[in-house]
Amino acid sequence: MKTERVLVHIDTAQVSDTLMQKIMILAQKKGTMIELFSCCYNQSLHRSYLFDDEAEKHAVAGYLHQAEAKLIRLAEQLEAQGGQVSYDVTWNRNVAEGLIRKALRYRADIVVFPIGRHSHGHYLFRQGDWQLIAQCPTPLLLIRDQQWAVHPRVAALVDPFHQCEEPQKLDNQVLKNSQVLSRLLVAEQHVVHSFATIPQAAIFDEHLTIDYAAMHEKVKQQHTDVLQAMVSKDVILHLEQGDVHAVIPALVKRENIDLLVMGSISRGFLDRFLVGSSVERIVGHVDCDFLLVKQPGFVSPITE
Incomplete structure (x- = not known):
């Protein structure tokens, strides 16, 4: 396995310092490139424009622009520490599908996917997470919010x-x-x-x-x-x-x-x-x- 092209899925609403630290550790090898990627979808936004496709396109574009702005700030933090970082956003209600397609286009060596803990103590996996685990062809690194x-x-x-x-x-x-x-x-x-x-x-x-x-x-x-x-x-x-x-x-x-x-x-x-x-x-x-x-x-x- 190579670690030259690292694709990191970012939920822009949940970015921890621990995740950023782990990304930098993965990026410490010379020549490693990091791509921050956010697969976005908002059901409420979609339902608000069921009968106006043009208005929905503008609303989606604005939503993606906000997500991209957050990725830019994260990329700047990583670049300030010496990382080679790029970013990308897409609109797809199926996160697993969007992330796998991005991994194939980017020719990722490894895909990083943060996961969170359920309130009852165990780690929470949605149906889309299991699809990602089953169908991702690239080594998949599932990251918890705890330091190495x-x-x-x-x-x-x-x-x-x-x-x-x-x-x-x-x-x-x-x-x-x-x-x-x-x-x-x-x-x-x-x-x-x-x-x-x-x-x-x-x-x-x-x-x-x-x-x-x-x-x-x-x-x-x-x-x-x-x-x-x-x-x-x-x-x-x-x-x-x-x-x-x-x-x-x-x-x-x-x-x-x-x-x-x-x-x-x-x-x-x-x-x-x-x-x-x-x-x-x-x-x-x-x-x-x-x-x-x-x-x-x-x-x-x-x-x-």
């Missing part, structure tokens, strides 16, 4: 036994992206894999039940061997036992992980409804940033 540590920790979540067509290629993408971010942030690099064995109560073979402990250790050793073969010796390995949606949030909290890199496999609605996915079961309940990476060869259904 002075010496951040980046963790790559891998699963060489994943039931996708080519799990090794997806894991390689996750590891490469994790390495790039670790170098950029001067971060401590972790690699995480979780596995679950069959509960003893669910085994009906008498011989396996008697030797359950040995079977468990054998499975654990197999996962350990595969994991060690995937990574270099200078990373910190974590082999966690249990369901991914339970052990990963606990690990993130225990190890003070700032950023979690994981694969994102695009799935149909029915598959997601029936079995969910690791992304959906983790990302809304963990207090760290996420970089979501697509499997090699992924083509978004959204085009320029």
Whole structure:
């Protein structure tokens, strides 16, 4: 993964100092270009001009002009700190669609998308956010409104036994992206894999039940061997036992992980409804940033 062209979605009504600080950290590499982008839509404005298309065009233009003025001020702040910054606005009621099309036109290396916390404590994802996660072909960095540590920790979540067509290629993408971010942030690099064995109560073979402990250790050793073969010796390995949606949030909290890199496999609605996915079961309940990476060869259904 390169980080030369960074596309940042900006909600002009919610821009925090933390977001600006993180943008500057991403822009610190020489030659990096930042594009601030705002995908705007106002339902009330649209309804006010249902029968006057010309008046609506003028109202939309005024709305976009105001949004652009806010982006200009943000760009000037970043440029004052040495960043190379441009900006753009568009009118589209579907934020995910507008942002993906912009990413394709801009040839973005990474898309940055801030997310907010719901009043009940978990992170709020709208339907459009899930569409962005599922269909964005570019590595997608989901940013919380909390600072990275002075010496951040980046963790790559891998699963060489994943039931996708080519799990090794997806894991390689996750590891490469994790390495790039670790170098950029001067971060401590972790690699995480979780596995679950069959509960003893669910085994009906008498011989396996008697030797359950040995079977468990054998499975654990197999996962350990595969994991060690995937990574270099200078990373910190974590082999966690249990369901991914339970052990990963606990690990993130225990190890003070700032950023979690994981694969994102695009799935149909029915598959997601029936079995969910690791992304959906983790990302809304963990207090760290996420970089979501697509499997090699992924083509978004959204085009320029």
